[in-house]
Amino acid sequence: MSGVFDFTLALGDDALIAAQRLGEWTTRAPEMEEDIALANIALDQLGAARLLLTYAGELEGAGRDEDDLAFLRDDREFRNCLLVELPNGDFGVTMAKLFFLAAWQLPLYTALAGGGDDRLAAIGAKARKESAYHLDHASLWVKRLGDGTDESHRRMQDAVDQVWPYVHELFTSDPAAPVDPATLRADFDATVAAVLDEATLTRPETRWTPGGGRDGVHTEQLSYLLAEMQVLHRAHPGASW
Amino acid sequence: MYGNDFAPPEDAPGGGLLGEVEAAEAALREAAARARRGGPGPDEDFEAYFADVIDADQKIEPRDWMPEAYRKTLIRQIAQHAHSEIIGMQPEGNWISRAPSLKRKAILLAKVQDEAGHGLYLYAAAETLGISRDELVELLLDGRQKYSSIFNYPTLTWADVGAIGWLVDGAAIVNQVPLCRCSYGPYARAMIRVCKEESFHQRQGYEILHTLAHGTGAQKAMAQDALDRWWYPSLAMFGPPDGDSTHSAQSMAWKIKRFSNDELRQRFVDMCVGQAEVLGLTIPDPGLRWNDERQAYDYTQPDYAELMRVIKGDGPCNRERMAHRQRAHADGAWVREAAVAYAAKRADRKKEKVAA
Numbered sequence: 001m002s003g004v005f006d007f008t009l010a011l012g013d014d015a016l017i018a019a020q021r022l023g024e025w026t027t028r029a030p031e032m033e034e035d036i037a038l039a040n041i042a043l044d045q046l047g048a049a050r051l052l053l054t055y056a057g058e059l060e061g062a063g064r065d066e067d068d069l070a071f072l073r074d075d076r077e078f079r080n081c082l083l084v085e086l087p088n089g090d091f092g093v094t095m096a097k098l099f100f101l102a103a104w105q106l107p108l109y110t111a112l113a114g115g116g117d118d119r120l121a122a123i124g125a126k127a128r129k130e131s132a133y134h135l136d137h138a139s140l141w142v143k144r145l146g147d148g149t150d151e152s153h154r155r156m157q158d159a160v161d162q163v164w165p166y167v168h169e170l171f172t173s174d175p176a177a178p179v180d181p182a183t184l185r186a187d188f189d190a191t192v193a194a195v196l197d198e199a200t201l202t203r204p205e206t207r208w209t210p211g212g213g214r215d216g217v218h219t220e221q222l223s224y225l226l227a228e229m230q231v232l233h234r235a236h237p238g239a240s241w
Numbered sequence: 242m243y244g245n246d247f248a249p250p251e252d253a254p255g256g257g258l259l260g261e262v263e264a265a266e267a268a269l270r271e272a273a274a275r276a277r278r279g280g281p282g283p284d285e286d287f288e289a290y291f292a293d294v295i296d297a298d299q300k301i302e303p304r305d306w307m308p309e310a311y312r313k314t315l316i317r318q319i320a321q322h323a324h325s326e327i328i329g330m331q332p333e334g335n336w337i338s339r340a341p342s343l344k345r346k347a348i349l350l351a352k353v354q355d356e357a358g359h360g361l362y363l364y365a366a367a368e369t370l371g372i373s374r375d376e377l378v379e380l381l382l383d384g385r386q387k388y389s390s391i392f393n394y395p396t397l398t399w400a401d402v403g404a405i406g407w408l409v410d411g412a413a414i415v416n417q418v419p420l421c422r423c424s425y426g427p428y429a430r431a432m433i434r435v436c437k438e439e440s441f442h443q444r445q446g447y448e449i450l451h452t453l454a455h456g457t458g459a460q461k462a463m464a465q466d467a468l469d470r471w472w473y474p475s476l477a478m479f480g481p482p483d484g485d486s487t488h489s490a491q492s493m494a495w496k497i498k499r500f501s502n503d504e505l506r507q508r509f510v511d512m513c514v515g516q517a518e519v520l521g522l523t524i525p526d527p528g529l530r531w532n533d534e535r536q537a538y539d540y541t542q543p544d545y546a547e548l549m550r551v552i553k554g555d556g557p558c559n560r561e562r563m564a565h566r567q568r569a570h571a572d573g574a575w576v577r578e579a580a581v582a583y584a585a586k587r588a589d590r591k592k593e594k595v596a597a
Contacts, residue, residue, distance in 0.1 A: 016343075023346070026334040026353055027565065030573025032327065032361055039354035043347060050343050067342050091576045147586065148579025155575065232341040232399055239457050241341040241399075241449075 004117060005059040006079065007177045009069070010214055011108075012052030013080035015127075016070055017222070018101060019045035020229055021088055030091055037137060041098070044130040051123045071233035075222040081213045083166040085222045092145050092152070092159035099138035099195070100163060104170045106131040107187040111179040120178055139195045146199025153200065160196070161204045168209035258418050262436045265421035269429060272299055281306075295496055300426035303369040311495055314488065315425050316370050317386070318497065323363035324381045324388035326356045328562050332396040333405060341399055345449070349402060352442050359435050366427040382567050389413075390548060391478050393556030400453050400460075400467035406446010408468075408475040408513070414439050415509045416479065419499035428497075447516065454520045461521075468517070469525045477543040477551075479506040485545070510540050 022042035029035035053066040064072075083101060088094045109131055112124030145156035173182035196203060212218065233241075281290035287306040294301060301307055330353050337353065340346035364374040380386040391409050396402060417439065420432040453464040480486055480502040492498040500508075510529075517524050528541040550556065 019346075020338060023337045023350060026337055026350070027330045028569045028572070030569075030576035032357055034573075034576075035330075036354055036357045036361075039350055039357070043350050043354065046343065046347050046350065050347070053343075070343055071341075091573065144583040145576070145579050148583045149575070151575050152579030152582070228338050232339050236341070236457060236459060239341075239460055241345050241452060241456075 003176060004120070004178055005056060007174075007179075008052050008059060008120065009056040010079040010081075012049050012056055012069070013078050014084050014101075014105075015045045015049035015052060017078070017080045017225065018084040018098075019043075019049055020225060021084065021086075022094075022098075024088055025094065038094075041130075041134050041137065044127075044134065048123065048127045048130070051126070055119050055123070067233065071230045075218050075226055076216045078216060078218065078222060078226070079214055080218075080222075081166070081169050082210055082219055083163065083170065085213070085219060085225060086163065086166065087221055089159065089162070090155060091141075092155040093162060095138050095141040095145065096156070096159040096163040098134060099142050100167050100170075100192070102131050102135035102138055103188050103191045104167075104184060106135050106191075107184045108179060108181070111184070115178050117178055135191070142195055142201070143199045146196070146201040156199065157201055160201055164204050165206050165208045165210055169211040169213060172211065172214065258414050259437070259440050261418045262421055262433055262440070265418070265429070266433050268298075268422065269300070269433070295424050298424075298496075300429060301424055302426045310491070311497075312370050314492060314495070314497065315428065316367055316372055318492075319363055319367040319370070319428055319431075320372075320377045320380065321387050321389075323360050323367060323377065324386060325392065326360035326363060327381075328388040328392045328566060329409075330356050330360075331562055331565055332392055332394070332558075333402055335396050336399060336402050339399070340402075348445055352406075352445065355438050355442065359438070362431050362434065366431045369427045378570070382563075382570060384554070384563065387552060389478060390551040390556065391474050392562060393551050393559045394471070394474050395558050397470075398463050398467060400450065400463040401471065403446045403449030403453060403464065404467035404471040406442050406444075407450055407516070408446075408471050409478070410439050410443040410446060411513065412475045412478045412509050414443060415505050415512065419505075420497075422496075422499060424496035447520075450520055450522070454522055464520070465522050468522050472525050473543040473547075476506055476509070476540075477545070477548040479503075479509065481545055481548065482542070507537055510538050514538055 019042045022038050022045065025038040025042075026035065029038055049070075050066050053069045057064040057066065057069055083097060086093075086097060088097075106128060109124040109128035112120045113128055115121055115124070142156065145152040147153070148156075167188075171181050171185045171188075174180055192203075210219075281287055288308065291301070291305070291307060291311075294305070301311075333349060333356075334353050337346065337349055340349050364377060367377060368374060377386070381388065391412075396405070414436055417432050417436050421429055421436060423429045423432065450464050450467070453460040455461075483489065483501045483503045486502050489498060489501060493501070514524065514529070526541045528539065530539055531537075532539045551559065554560075
C-alpha cells in the first residue's frame with residue numbers, strides 16, 4: 001500500500017465489506033434492539049465507504065464512481081483487510097470482529113481528521129464519531145458476553161481466539177500512507193487490553209499472522225461475498241437504479 | 242448519506258395522506274388541551290364514563306377504565322401490527338446484500354431499520370394495555386397471533402422492493418392514517434409517528450419503480466412483473482369484504498376503526514391508478530375502469546379464498562418466515578441470557594461496594 005489513492009481505496013473497501021457483513025445480520029439478531037443497532041452500524045460503515053470510494057475514484061481520475069468501484073471489481077482488485085471479510089459466525093464472532101475493527105478505525109479516523117488532506121480530514125471527522133459509537137457498542141457486548149454466563153464466556157473467548165490473528169494485518173507499516181497504520185498500534189492495544197481484562201478474556205498467543213488483503217490476496221470467503229453483492233448490478237450493464 | 246435526495250412531485254404518493262396525518266396530530270393536541278372531564282362521578286358507572294369519553298372524541302389512556310373486550314381487541318390489533326413490522330423486515334431484508342447500487346443499499350438498510358423501530362414502538366404501545374413484549378413475542382412464535390398476510394409472498398426481483406414500498410407501504414398508510422384518530426391514545430400517537438416514516442418509505446419505493454420503468458427494457462419488464470404479482474396481495478391487505486369482517490362493527494363503535502375494509506380498499510385503488518399511469522405501468526386488472534356515477538374506480542376484487550389460505554398458514558412463505566423468526570430467537574437465547582447474567586453481576590457488585 002502506498003499513496004493516497006491506495007490508502008483511500010483500502011479504507012473504503014474495509015468499510016464496504018464490513019457493511020456487507022453487518023447487513024447480513026438484519027432480521028437475525030438476538031434481540032430487536034440489536035437488529036436496529038447492527039443495521040445502524042452497517043449504515044455508518046456504508047456511509048463512510050461511499051465517501052471514501054467516491055474520493056478514491058476522483059483520485060484515480062479514470063471516471064470510476066462509488067458503484068463502479070464497488071460492483072465492477074473482482075476479489076483480486078479489492079484491498080480490504082481480511083478481518084472484515086471473515087464470515088459473521090455467531091454473535092460473539094461478529095462482536096469480536098466489530099470490536100477490533102472499531103478499536104482500529106477510531107484512532108485511524110481521528111488521525112485522518114487532523115491530517116493534511118482536506119477531503120480525508122473531513123471524512124475522518126465524520127467517521128470517527130461513528131467509530132466511537134461502534135467501539136462503545138462492541139465493547140459493551142464483549143464485556144456482557146465475556147463476563148456473562150459460562151456458555152457466553154466460552155463462546156466469546158473462542159471468538160477472540162479465532163479473530164485475533166487477523167488483527168496483525170491492520171498495523172502493517174506504510175510510511176508513505178497519509179496515516180502510517182503502524183502508529184495506531186499503541187492506542188489499539190490500550191483499548192483492547194482494558195476491555196478484554198474487564199470481560200475476563202485473554203488474548204491468545206499466536207505466531208500465525210494472516211495477511212494479503214491490501215494486495216488483493218484474500219480468503220476464500222470474499223469471492224462469495226462479492227458474487228452476492230454484485231450479481232444484480234452486473235446482470236444489467238450500464239443500467240441506472 | 243441515505244441518498245434520499247429526490248424531489249417528490251406535487252401529487253406524489255403519500256402527499257395528501259400526510260396532510261391527514263398532520264391534521265390528526267393537531268386534533269390530538271387540541272383534544273389534550275381541552276379540559277377533559279375528571280374521572281367518573283360517584284353515581285356514574287364506568288361504562289357510561291367510557292362511552293362519554295369516546296363520544297366526546299377524547300382519548301382513552303392506559304390508566305383509564307376500559308371494557309375488557311376493548312382492551313383485548315386493542316392488544317390483538319396492536320400486537321399483530323407490531324408482528325407485521327418485524328416479519329415485514331424479512332422480504333425486504335432479502336435484498337439488502339444484493340441492492341444494485343450503494344445508494345439503494347443504504348436506503349433499504351435504513352428502511353428495514355425503521356421497521357424494527359416501528360415494531361418496538363408498537364410493542365411498547367401494546368404493553369400499556371397490560372401485556373409484556375415477551376408474552377407477545379411468544380404468541381407470535383407459537384403461531385397464536387397473526388401478522389399481515391402480505392409478508393408471506395416472496396421478493397423475487399429487485400423491483401419487488403419498489404413494489405413493496407409503493408403498494409404495500411401505500412396500503413398500510415391508507416389503513417393507518419385513520420388510526421391516527423383512533424380512540425386509544427398510545428395507539429393513535431404511535432400511528433402518527435409510524436405514518437410519517439411509512440409515507441417516506443412509500444415515496445422511496447415509488448421512486449425505485451419509476452427509475453426501473455424508465456430504464457432499460459429488462460428493467461421495465463421487471464417493474465411490470467412486480468406490479469403484476471403484488472397488486473392483488475396488496476388489495477387483500479385491507480382484509481375480507483365488509484360482509485365477512487368479524488371485528489368491524491364493534492371496532493367502529495369504539496372508534497378504533499374509522500372506515501370499513503371496503504372503503505379503505507376503494508380509496509387505495511383510486512389513489513394507485515393515477516400513480517401507475519405516471520409510472521407507465523399497467524395495473525393487472527382488465528375490469529379496472531372509472532365509474533362516473535360512483536366517482537370511483539370499479540375494480541376486480543382479490544381472491545379472498547387465497548387470502549384465507551395465506552392467513553391460515555398456507556401462503557408461499559408462511560413456513561419460511563416463521564422458521565426464520567424462530568431460528569433467530571433460538572440462536573440468540575445465549576446472548577440474551579448473557580446480558581441478563583452480566584446485568585445481575587453488575588448489580589451485585591454495586592451492592593457489595595455500597596455495603597463495604
